[in-house]
Amino acid sequence: MGFSEQVKNELARIEVKKRCCGWAELSALLKANGSLEIIKQELALKVVSQQAAAARKIYRLLKERFDFLTEIVVSKAMYLNYDKYYIIKLPPQDRIKELLINCGLIKDNYELSYQINGDLVKNKCCRKAYLRGVFLGAGSINNPEGGYHLEIRVSNQGYAESLLEFAKQKLDLYFKLRQRQDDYLLYLKSSAEIVKLLNITGAHSALLDYENTRVLKEVKNQVNRLVNCETANLTKTVQAAREQIENIKLIEEFKGLASLSPSLQEMAELRLENPYATYKELGELMEPKLSKSGVNHRLRRINKIAEEIKENNSLLRG
Secondary structure (H helix, E strand, O other): OOHHHHHHHHHHOOOOOOHHHHHHHHHHHHHHHEEEEEEOOEEEEEEEEOOHHHHHHHHHHHHHHOOOOOEEEEEEOOOOOOOEEEEEEEOOOOOHHHHHHHOOOEOOOOOEOOOOOHHHHOOHHHHHHHHHHHHHHHEEEOOOOOOOOEEEEEOOHHHHHHHHHHHHHHHOOOOEEEEEOOEEEEEEOOHHHHHHHHHHHOOHHHHHHHHHHHHHHHHHHHHHHHHHHHHHHHHHHHHHHHHHHHHHHHHHHHOOHHHOOHHHHHHHHHHHHOOOOOHHHHHHHOOOOOOHHHHHHHHHHHHHHHHHHHHHHHHHHO
16 A cells, blocks of 8 residues: 555545534545536536545545435546546436535536635634545645655646645645646645645644654665765775875885974874874874874875975986
């Protein structure tokens, strides 16, 4: 089971205790998955869902409000990335118009509505229920191991913009909106915003799993960054030490270490004896002890003397 399906299964199991919240969630589900049909000049409704959990929730909410004659069909998906999809059909019958008006799909004059019915989301609890229905019907979320991405896909621009404003003004969620072919995607890429949405919709178990995975991922990334940094620093230290040793041996060969001042001679001998010691460790071996900057200064002086020897030899060969 993918993480997105895990979240939806949890949301579908949430019991809607208030009638107003049930209407809000049903409205969102029907706007996300429903389509109107005209059969013998009468209204009918078809709801298609790729998720069994969403289909069960829609059916249950409809049965709680209307004793509709309902047909449920399970079909094999020929072109979708799902094994099955679920169709709930409501043929023409009494009170379908009432259902569609109450859910904000049409107006009293049968005109289609692409805005969120403000009466359905007046209460805080109903706003949460509406968001839950939207995600259950049209949302998806990546497993945080792969990346932080949550999206809601709708087919109408007006409804997409209405959702964008609703989320911002009523839920303090800041989606971004873009068009992909004929669909409109509201998406979140901030882990903090995704966690907020999971909390609002009531997917608390999924939220804990998400946070655990996110924390482990970030700790692992931090450890990797530290290891890479330490490795890079160690590589630089080893390369610098190798260069210093080569320079000291060059001085020893051409001039002798006795030609150096006592302080530089002491430093050169310590470096030869401790080829992979850090500057701090070299400083602590000296008597009296020397700071890292002091060690660095003396080694740079030794390197400069070696460079002068190389330059002179180059001129002599020239």
